Amino acid sequence: MHSKKHIINIIVIFICAIIGLSNAEEGDEESEELQRKVEELSIIPDEKVFIHSVNDSRMITCIGNDIKWRSANGTYVDTYDQKERIHVEDFSSPLSDNQQLRLIFKEIYEMDHGDWTCVGLYEEKSFTLFVYVPVEFVPVPESITVNELQDVKISCEAIGRPAPEISWMFNGKLITDTINTTKESRHIQLADGLYIKNVTRKDAGDYTCKAFQLSSKLSYFNDQIIQLDVHFKPEMLRPTANITKIYTILNAFIELTCEIIGNPYPRIIWFHEGKKVSHHNIVNENNLSTLKIHLHNNKSFGDYKCVAKNDIGEARSFFSVLPGLRPEPPAKLKLIGTGDQVLDIDIGATQPNLTADIFAITQYRFEVMSKDDYDVQGDWKNYNITDVEAQSNVSYLITQLSPNTTYVVRVASINNVGLSERTEMYEFTTLANAPKKQKNEPDSAVKHFSGLSLVVLGILLNLMH
Secondary structure, three states: OHHHHHHHHHHHHHHHHHHHHHHHHHHHHHHHHHHHHHHOOEEEOOOOEEEEEOOOOEEEEEEEOOOEEEOOOOOEEOOOOOOOOEEEEEOOOOOOOOEEEEEEEOOOOHHHOEEEEEEOOOOEEEEEEEEEEEEEEOOOOOEEEEEOOOOEEEEOOEEEEOOOEEEEEEOOEEOHHHOOOOOOOOEEEEOOEEEEOOOOHHHOEEEEEEEEEEOOOOEEEEEEEEEEEEEEEEEEOOOOOOOEEEEEOOOOEEEEEEEEEEEOOOEEEEEEOOEEOOHHHEEEEOOEEEEEEEOOOHHHOEEEEEEEEOOOOEEEEEEEEEEOOOOOOOOOOEEEEEOOOOEEEEOOOOOOOOOOOOOOOOEEEEEEEEHHHHHHHOOOOOOEEEEEEOOOOOEEEEOOOOOOOEEEEEEEEEOOOOEOOOOOOEEEEOOOOOOOOOOOOOOOOEEEEOOHHHHHHHHHHHHHO
16 A cells, blocks of 8 residues: 555656656746847847937837837837827837837937937847037127226127037137136136126227037037127327427418327317317318318417317317417528539528527428429429428538529528528529439439538539539
8 A cells, every 4th residue: 555655656756857847948948039039139220329410300120029119318109109209110020029119200309319228028228319409609799898998708608519619719810818828818718708808999809709519420610709899088199298389370371180099989179268169160080180270360379179088088189379480581592503413502501499499490492493494384383392401501402403404493491380481583504514413313302511522512513614
């Protein structure tokens, strides 16, 4: 009895062992099949990164078993509605154990940037959707205004993906001190603009904010121009610390001139003895303001003032118009010597001493024309004028004349008031057969000679006679 039971137990154990071995072999086969299916999980195209611009389209296929798509924000794409911007289309074949799920982007938005994943039963595969966003600038005014010596910030904020790099240019040239900023740098580059310290009028102009997007797969740039206008108070371009004194005579016409700069361009007012001058006598052109005065009576003399004003400040220039004495004409006009192309004339010139005599003669004016021309015209027209400095113990050479020709000559004196009356008209005739003018002789019409030069010239002239 017990022997039979023992034999039965042995048989049962043997059968169970056989059954267990069979189950183990079936499990191994299922594991191998599962592993095969896991290894088949793939993405087509098999790229790690897809670069797209906004509004592009894209399709990516995942092949595997029991798969689904997970978006960049972590949610699953479970819509098969082809009207949706992002949806899944199932292209699985009934003859295959694998699924084919196509992830469709009908139109890519910036928010789609990130990692998208095909999730299988035991494995995941991902790709990065890089949504390229071209540079855009945050809107700013096209021009800004600042007063001189103030600090200013020129705003420029560029956005895009990848994040753009910024450089600055001024009137077409790179602003170099933004690259290596030091304490002495006047230009400081900020994340959202350019900071300029102690602005001067030279800083006015066009500032270009250039934004570059650079990567291994793309290159793009854009720029934005902002105009900087620098306001500064008026300035006189030829300022004088003292009052400018102008001497003239009654019934003369004179002009007083101010040369002015300023931004905004200043309003200019002229005053005479504290009273505003009529604008009919003022001519404003470019940076010049000219007051025209006819000294028709003694009240026209006196103090004049030019005032230039704008919103930043003002500048002034002062004049004093005083009665003066016109010079006397030369006391004599004596011919010293003659050549075929020169006349040597003594007019009794003396060196001026303006400290002792503010109306001293400083120059002489020679007026010369041929006698034949004078006779034809009957007047002083088309004559040559040359102004020479007044010096003591000199005579003056009238050059560039024609041989054997009679000339008429007259002379006037000049001081800080004006021109004297002319002397009487004198006639002088050049020689006929003197040596010709040397090639290197100066071109000026009148020259002065003194000392030994005059002695030698006299000897030569006597020999020529």
